[in-house]
Structure formats: structure tokens, C-alpha cells
């Protein structure tokens with residue numbers, strides 16, 4: 001019922017779902033843009049879901065990979081945010097907007113030479129305006145091929161012991177199991193839990209390994225685990241996101257929670273509210289997905305995070321209610337390596353020394369059955385339960401090696417009963433399931 005209701009709203013308004021259906025690349029976006037900035041100036045409460053009248057125009061050139069220049073010759077920074085939009089920081093102002101799209105769930109069109117109305121403010125959070133961008137060079141609209149969810153909506157998960165047996169025969173590094181709690185769940189809910197229907201792109205691949213990164217990484221320890229640094233645990237407890245596609249919110253909250261513990265030597269141990277993100281964050285799409293760069297990073301900087309007790313988790317989309325709860329902020333959020341596409345194992349190991357990182361990876365149906373060991377994708381599919389590949393956000397807390405098999409240690413948000421007490425290990429150094437492609441870090445304000 002609720003899903004149907006959401007689907008109707010989306011069809012009527014043509015608004016976001018499932019991340020957004022935009023599917024734009026560096027190639028599409030690099031070039032010269034005009035940013036049309038609203039006449040209205042306000043604070044963070046400005047409603048930028050629609051644009052007011054235009055007060056000024058800026059001309060900004062974006063050059064791959066991360067150089068932005070304006071009409072006055074100022075130099076700044078830009079990055080794609082996956083395939084969803086792009087952020088520019090130049091001459092003391094930040095600009096973020098989603099790339100323009102139209103259409104419904106199954107049939108969307110991206111207009112990568114334009115943006116939706118977005119948010120602009122100076123780097124110290126003053127002078128908010130709305131804006132939209134238009135690229136001087138026109139691009140042909142692109143159709144996005146989103147997943148057909150109808151089959152997953154009507155199907156219920158059926159345990160498939162044969163599949164588990166095949167997985168255990170095929171993999172030497174990890175063990176699979178049947179999770180009783182999946183039985184009877186709708187595939188669509190499991191699918192949303194796995195990350196939801198994103199307009200997926202292939203991994204941008206690992207960024208080039210810079211000489212200075214290589215040198216710096218040489219001195220890093222052989223293994224690391226933020227749950228046990230000389231006997232001290234800096235990671236907040238494992239949580240359960242349920243059937244809502246809010247993994248990005250859990251990953252983002254967990255990163256800020258752990259980094260505050262690290263920075264305060266465990267004298268501050270907040271637990272933040274992912275429900276506040278689901279309800280209130282306009283930089284993400286509620287139970288239909290989002291990205292840690294925009295949530296654990298940008299939302300935490302622009303709007304701040306509230307405590308779990310302020311908005312306890314229910315795992316459904318609700319209307320945002322204003323609260324007077326106190327907020328905690330973070331700053332200097334960044335893609336590990338500097339921009340989207342610059343990530344690699346050594347950069348991740350270095351950034352991890354400052355605290356846990358939000359990372360994302362592709363979830364295939366074998367992963368749902370992970371029990372223990374070092375996961376690598378088996379290539380086997382579960383014919384009873386036809387899932388689509390999704391992109392799932394989690395928290396990187398450490399790394400190590402087991403008889404020569406290098407792994408990352410990762411905190412999931414599927415409860416403590418899943419995997420290795422809520423955690424899993426995954427092959428390291430091979431961009432397994434794109435886990436080395438999109439790490440994010442942020443710096444909480446103590």
C-alpha cells in the first residue's frame with residue numbers, strides 16, 4: 001500500500017526515487033556551464049525544490065578530473081557524485097545540484113547538460129541561494145534503463161538450500177548460510193535493504209596510485225581494526241536498517257559516530273538518527289537511497305546530525321518535522337583520493353588511519369547469504385529469488401590478511417545476527433565488487 005502510494009506520487013510529480021534516475025558521467029558534465037543563481041538569498045531553510053527568479057549568472061568551466069575555473073580566472077574544485085550530480089567549490093562558494101531528469105521509475109530520461117534546482121552557499125554556510133546549471137554545449141537526452149521491480153514486488157523469498165550448497169562448494173574463502181529471517185519477506189524489501197534500485201554505473205575503476213601515496217602507505221601497519229586498537233573499541237554498535245533503502249544513512253551516521261569516538265578518545269559516544277536523514281535530508285531520497293558523500297558529508301556540514309533519541313528509527317519514509325534538538329556538524333568531507341574516481345586501496349588505508357570510512361560496493365545475491373570468511377563474488381545466481389544487483393553503503397573499519405588473502409573489515413547494517421556479528425570481510429586490493437571505488441571521509445566537529 002505504502003509503496004503504491006509512493007509510486008503514484010512519483011509518477012505525478014516526476015520526482016526522485018531510487019537515488020535519482022539521472023545517469024551522467026564526467027564526460028557528459030565536463031565543459032563550460034552557466035549557473036543561474038536565485039535573486040533570493042536566505043539561510044539553510046531555503047526551499048530549493050523550485051527556483052525563484054534569477055539574480056545573477058556565473059560562468060564556470062569544469063575540467064576533468066577536478067579543476068573548476070570561473071570567468072575571473074579563480075581556480076576551484078569539482079567532483080561528480082556517482083552518476084547523480086556534481087559539486088563545485090570555487091571562490092568561496094559551494095554549488096551542488098542533481099543532474100536533470102524527467103520521467104517515472106521505469107522510463108526516465110537524463111538531461112546531463114542541465115541540473116535540477118540545487119543549493120549554493122558560501123563555504124562558511126552563509127548566503128544561501130538556489131541555482132540551476134546549463135552547460136553551453138548541448139547534449140542529447142539519455143534514456144535510463146531502470147530495473148523492472150514488478151516481479152520483486154509480487155515475489156516472496158524462498159530459502160534455496162541447493163544454492164547455499166553450491167556457494168559453499170564454489171568458494172574456498174567464505175561460508176554461506178540460510179538466514180531464517182529472510183523467509184517470507186518480499187523480494188522488494190530485501191532488494192531495498194541491499195541498496196535499492198539505483199541507476200547503476202560500472203565502477204570508475206581504481207584511481208592511479210600516486211608516488212607520494214605509495215611512499216606514505218609503506219609505513220602503515222600490516223593490519224588495523226578500529227574495534228580493537230590496543231584493546232579499545234572506537235566503533236558504535238551494529239544496527240539494523242530493516243526493509244528501507246537507508247543503508248547510506250546508517251553508513252553515514254556510523255562514520256560520524258566512530259570518528260567522534262576516535263577524536264574524543266571515547267569521551268563522546270553519540271548515536272545519530274538515520275530516520276532524520278530519511279525524513280528530512282533533501283540531498284538523498286529517503287528509503288529509496290542516497291550517497292554518503294551527500295549525507296555523512298554534505299548534510300552533516302550544512303544541516304547537522306541529530307541524536308537517535310530525537311527521531312528514533314522506524315524505517316519508513318515520513319514527512320520531515322522540525323525539531324529543536326541540538327545538532328552535531330562535520331566538515332571537509334571528501335572522496336578518498338580527492339574526487340570521485342580517485343580512490344584506491346592505498347588511499348583508503350591512509351584515510352582509514354583518521355577513522356572509519358563510508359564505502360559502497362555492488363551487492364549480488366550470493367552476498368546476502370554471507371556467514372563468515374573473506375567474501376568474493378562467486379558469480380552464482382539464486383534462480384528461486386531473482387534479485388537485481390544493487391549498490392550498498394557500509395562502514396570500513398579495518399583491514400588484514402588471512403593466509404595471504406588480503407581483506408577489508410566492514411560493518412554492515414543488517415543486525416548483529418548477520419555475518420561475523422554484523423560485520424563482513426571482503427577481498428582487498430582487487431576492487432572486489434567495486435569496494436575500492438567510492439570511499440568517503442568526513443571530519444566531525446568536536
Ligand SMILES: *[C@@H]1O[C@H](CO)[C@@H](O)[C@H](O)[C@H]1NC(C)=O
Pocket residue numbers: 103107
Ligand atoms: C518513455 O518516455 C518517453 C518520453 O517521455 C515516451 O515517449 C515513451 O513512450 C515512454 N515509453 C514507455 C515504454 O512508457
Ligand SMILES: *[C@@H]1O[C@H](CO)[C@@H](O)[C@H](O)[C@H]1NC(C)=O
Pocket residue numbers: 023025143144145146198199200201
Ligand atoms: C548509465 O550510463 C552508462 C554509460 O553512459 C551505461 O553503461 C549504463 O547502462 C547506464 N545505466 C542505466 C541504469 O541506464
Ligand SMILES: *[C@@H]1O[C@H](CO)[C@@H](O)[C@H](O)[C@H]1NC(C)=O
Pocket residue numbers: 265
Ligand atoms: C584515552 O583513553 C584511555 C582509556 O581511558 C586512556 O588510558 C588514555 O590515556 C587516553 N589517551 C589520551 C591521549 O588521553
